[in-house]
Amino acid sequence: MIKKDLSVEFLGVRFENPFCLSSSPVGNCYEMCKKAYDTGFGGVVFKTIGPKSYFIDEVSPRFDKLDKETTPFVGFKNMEQIAEHPLEENLADIRRLKAEYPGKVLIASIMGNDEQTWEELARLAEEAGADMLELNFSCPQMTSHAMGSDVGSNPDLCRKYCAAVKRGSKLPVLAKMTPNITDMVPVAIASLEGGADGIAAINTIKSVCNVDLAREIGMPIVDGKSSISGYSGKAVKPVALRFIQQMRADPRLKDLAISGIGGIETWEDAAEFILLGATTLQMTTSVMQYGYRVVEDMKNGLMHFMEEKGVDRLQDLVGRATANIIPAEELNRDYIVYPEIDSDACVGCGRCYISCYDGAHQAMKWDDALRRPACDHEKCVGCHLCALVCPVGAISKGEIKIKPGRSTKAENVRV
Amino acid sequence: MKERYTTELEPGFTPVTIAGETARCLLCHDAPCSKACPAGTDPAKFIRSVRFRNFKGAAETIRENNILGAVCARVCPQEKYCQQGCSRSGIDRPIEIGLIQRYVTDLEAAFGMKVLEKAGPNGKKAAVIGGGPGGLAVAAELLKKGWAVELFEKDAKLGGYLRYGVPEYRLPTGVLDLEIQRILDLGLVAHTGVKVGKDVALDDLKAKFDAVVLAIGLAAGKWLAMFEGNPAVETAVSFLRRAKEAGGDIDIPANVLVVGGGDVSMDVCTTLKLLGAKNVTAVVYEELCEFKASRKELAGARAAVVSLHDGYVPTAVDGNKVTFRHRKIDAELTYTAEKIILAIGQEVDAGGLGLAFERNQIGDGTLKAGEKLYVVGDVSADPEKTVVGAVAGAKRAAALIDEELGGK
Numbered sequence: 001m002i003k004k005d006l007s008v009e010f011l012g013v014r015f016e017n018p019f020c021l022s023s024s025p026v027g028n029c030y031e032m033c034k035k036a037y038d039t040g041f042g043g044v045v046f047k048t049i050g051p052k053s054y055f056i057d058e059v060s061p062r063f064d065k066l067d068k069e070t071t072p073f074v075g076f077k078n079m080e081q082i083a084e085h086p087l088e089e090n091l092a093d094i095r096r097l098k099a100e101y102p103g104k105v106l107i108a109s110i111m112g113n114d115e116q117t118w119e120e121l122a123r124l125a126e127e128a129g130a131d132m133l134e135l136n137f138s139c140p141q142m143t144s145h146a147m148g149s150d151v152g153s154n155p156d157l158c159r160k161y162c163a164a165v166k167r168g169s170k171l172p173v174l175a176k177m178t179p180n181i182t183d184m185v186p187v188a189i190a191s192l193e194g195g196a197d198g199i200a201a202i203n204t205i206k207s208v209c210n211v212d213l214a215r216e217i218g219m220p221i222v223d224g225k226s227s228i229s230g231y232s233g234k235a236v237k238p239v240a241l242r243f244i245q246q247m248r249a250d251p252r253l254k255d256l257a258i259s260g261i262g263g264i265e266t267w268e269d270a271a272e273f274i275l276l277g278a279t280t281l282q283m284t285t286s287v288m289q290y291g292y293r294v295v296e297d298m299k300n301g302l303m304h305f306m307e308e309k310g311v312d313r314l315q316d317l318v319g320r321a322t323a324n325i326i327p328a329e330e331l332n333r334d335y336i337v338y339p340e341i342d343s344d345a346c347v348g349c350g351r352c353y354i355s356c357y358d359g360a361h362q363a364m365k366w367d368d369a370l371r372r373p374a375c376d377h378e379k380c381v382g383c384h385l386c387a388l389v390c391p392v393g394a395i396s397k398g399e400i401k402i403k404p405g406r407s408t409k410a411e412n413v414r415v
Numbered sequence: 416m417k418e419r420y421t422t423e424l425e426p427g428f429t430p431v432t433i434a435g436e437t438a439r440c441l442l443c444h445d446a447p448c449s450k451a452c453p454a455g456t457d458p459a460k461f462i463r464s465v466r467f468r469n470f471k472g473a474a475e476t477i478r479e480n481n482i483l484g485a486v487c488a489r490v491c492p493q494e495k496y497c498q499q500g501c502s503r504s505g506i507d508r509p510i511e512i513g514l515i516q517r518y519v520t521d522l523e524a525a526f527g528m529k530v531l532e533k534a535g536p537n538g539k540k541a542a543v544i545g546g547g548p549g550g551l552a553v554a555a556e557l558l559k560k561g562w563a564v565e566l567f568e569k570d571a572k573l574g575g576y577l578r579y580g581v582p583e584y585r586l587p588t589g590v591l592d593l594e595i596q597r598i599l600d601l602g603l604v605a606h607t608g609v610k611v612g613k614d615v616a617l618d619d620l621k622a623k624f625d626a627v628v629l630a631i632g633l634a635a636g637k638w639l640a641m642f643e644g645n646p647a648v649e650t651a652v653s654f655l656r657r658a659k660e661a662g663g664d665i666d667i668p669a670n671v672l673v674v675g676g677g678d679v680s681m682d683v684c685t686t687l688k689l690l691g692a693k694n695v696t697a698v699v700y701e702e703l704c705e706f707k708a709s710r711k712e713l714a715g716a717r718a719a720v721v722s723l724h725d726g727y728v729p730t731a732v733d734g735n736k737v738t739f740r741h742r743k744i745d746a747e748l749t750y751t752a753e754k755i756i757l758a759i760g761q762e763v764d765a766g767g768l769g770l771a772f773e774r775n776q777i778g779d780g781t782l783k784a785g786e787k788l789y790v791v792g793d794v795s796a797d798p799e800k801t802v803v804g805a806v807a808g809a810k811r812a813a814a815l816i817d818e819e820l821g822g823k
Contacts, residue, residue, distance in 0.1 A: 069438035070434045070435040346505075347441070347502045347504075348443075349442070349444065349502040350444025350445055351441060351444065366444060366445070371447075392505070
């Protein structure tokens, strides 16, 4: 059995592995966090604790899912707000978890509704023994506009509340950002200016997941109505990676400490977040669907990935792909790479032909008798839609053509 | 035991598994399945509809193209037609097209859909002789073209071999009844219990109608001379009919010998086993590599634990004892069974029609058998001796009749 060191150092705190529960229904009490630790999570972000004055009153039901063919939970919608247990009970749970699991990381997620409550909650969380604070600037389903994602889209509020938290506590601080914003960089910078040490991204995306066609109501139905609320799961992974990339690629946020969140379900998802600059990882949807045990294959799979990559420290992989995502205007536009069709692997379905005709450049020819495609280089623009729709992976990258008058040498192109 | 006979043997898809199966379909550009269906049921089109969750659209495609869509879904040897060229075979195994068709037609029934509508009359009248698949299909096709159609069926109910031959576990009577009702709803006038050639003269029909279609099928079980008059012997046609009419409630002997190896023989074997026969042995003329039974039928019989001996011909009979010799090797088998069932084929029963059949067929291969007389189904020269073949022939015959005699 492979044994690799998955430990990471993040904002001065050592994590035995980078996998954490994100602040959500999966880390709502002592018993849940205990089981997550026992199953192998390196840390938990305890479900957001709020001010005493904010009354939590949840709806029933409160979740929905998006399916595709027979795949459930392509995306997941959640209407829960922050922790519904009394503040004292949450603090007691945090205290007990830290006492019993001193080697595991406990991050307290907090959400105030003014500077005073932010400061107070930070102080209480530190007193309870939390290793780190995460500021929830991003929950999209709060019933108060002074809280949640309305804060995370306002740089001034982010700066102000981070500063308030820093007054209340000396712990390292993560600001958890909302993707319901065009550009995350200004709010991230504002949070750092206020005193945050790193960024957690992303929280959920505002969504209407499904509409019940018979009843003509969004889902889930709460007494004949529904609401917009946060969307998560595999479907949001590309959005999360995009925000992380944009932040890490900004010169002002180079080396930004990131806790990556958004649709992590496999070690491969985890590795993608790490390669784009996340040092720790958080997950909820995969846990809600499959349980804490998802961490087992993430840890083991990541160890094998490290072995394949020849690295002994997970940290060495952090951000290695960031530089390979560049502005579109800087990409090499000197060449076309044509698809190469493996006729033996081809099963003759003609999907490449249909997609090339209807979605690309009518370059794929179809032999009705042989039931095999052939690419017409005169028309092909090298978009490789054909390869993406091929159900058997029979289309790869073949001959490279340099556009007239361009300086790139075909042999230097890394397709 | 009866329940096993009256319950569909092959489990159908569920809302979950149908989604998985249609997601397996590669949605081919020039789908081989649609090219291979003789009746033009267009599986590629209805599978794509299901894949995109348009179940009602899928039902329309099937019903418009194949008037016996729910029957074909169950009795068609798909591996010889639509599933044969399935591109998915290049990855793992063909799409289960028959089961998808069954799911969709079941939904059509559950939704109470009425896809086909009565056509405006064209003033022409046709008589159809025989209420089996060919007769029903040609009647429906003519009705859709505006013909007034009267059908003459010798049995008490419509359906022919589908009603009296195909076992309940393969084709529930309720499914057939609904298919027939859809045709009656198009305006078919059915005269049951009327045998043309005995109760009505063919010439009278020819005089009264603009066109007459012969769809009498191969209603009689074949005999071999050596078995004639033997009280232990029954034809498959007779046995299957007894079982079906009684809903499986018939006496089943412990040990049965079945002679023959086509789909009908497999139906007999499986029916016997499902109804409690201890030992069922089929002795078959063809060797396994040249077997006539469809893969599904053969698999069904095997799953029911039927013993098979391939490559043998019967050479002698002594009461319940039959001796067989192998066609190619020096081997002999002797079987003593309580009952012997002959499943060696069917033949035409055309008494009183005054028509000359040659090798159970009539006509010159063009679906015509004389002035105003057309032919479909098993007695036509059409080589596809299946339900789907009959539907295909019926569509072609109706088009020809309408072209030659239609009131346009």
